[in-house]
Every structure is written in structure tokens, then in C-alpha cells.
Amino acid sequence: MSRRKPDIYEQQKQRYWDGYRRAPLLKEKYPKVTNISVEMSFKDNDERSNPKPQQVEFSQESKAFFKIECPCHECVSGGFDFSSAINELVTSHLDKLDGTITCQGWQDKERINKHRCFLKLNYTIFARYKNES
Numbered sequence: 001m002s003r004r005k006p007d008i009y010e011q012q013k014q015r016y017w018d019g020y021r022r023a024p025l026l027k028e029k030y031p032k033v034t035n036i037s038v039e040m041s042f043k044d045n046d047e048r049s050n051p052k053p054q055q056v057e058f059s060q061e062s063k064a065f066f067k068i069e070c071p072c073h074e075c076v077s078g079g080f081d082f083s084s085a086i087n088e089l090v091t092s093h094l095d096k097l098d099g100t101i102t103c104q105g106w107q108d109k110e111r112i113n114k115h116r117c118f119l120k121l122n123y124t125i126f127a128r129y130k131n132e133s
Helices: 008-022 083-091
Strands: 033-043 054-059 096-102 120-129
Touching (some): 083 096
């Protein structure tokens, strides 16, 4: 019996969950942090549609996995990684950090190597720290 080859979207989902499973807990990666919150809004320059704003919360028991998939469901190899922004926030001991990330995935599987997604994500990240008495 032959096995069906996973499609590109299944492979993408598998890579995402593999990364999630390998990530440490927030309290292990950033022991002085009690909570991280990320507020996101999206802007699609192609006017396909602007996904709804989202908010993600990370407690000490959450995985320190700061990637989200692109909300454009046909996007291939896209998404957004907040790892470096959160690392900057925490190592600088900031309470808030704003920025923009652009999805570098492909708009859909028919346009791989032809047309990027380029969905823009504006974010605000908030961090709360343990009291240092």
C-alpha cells in the first residue's frame, strides 16, 4: 500500500507544531517575566482582506514559542516570528515594544517563487516582570 505524500500545507503545519513542541516554557526561557501579551492588527496592501485583530497571551506556564501562522489561509511558508522582538523587550527590561513585521511567505501554492504574501502585521508587545525586592 502506498502512502500519500503530505501536501505543502500539511508539511507547513507539521513544522509549526514541531517547533512548538521543542520550545521551553516561558518561565524557563525568561525567569523574571510573569506575562507577555501581544496585540496584533493586519494590513493587506493587495486589499484581499484584512484579517481581524488578534491578541495572544503567554503566562509562565506557556511555551516560549513566539511564532504565529499567517492568517491568510492559502499563504505558504509564511507567518510571523516575534522571538527577536520579545528577546529585545525582555533583555532591555522594557514594558512595551511596538513594531511591524511583513509576511515573506508565498501568496498561495500556485504562486510559489512568483508572488509573496506581504501581509503586514503591526504589533504591540507588553511584558510584566516579577517584583525584584
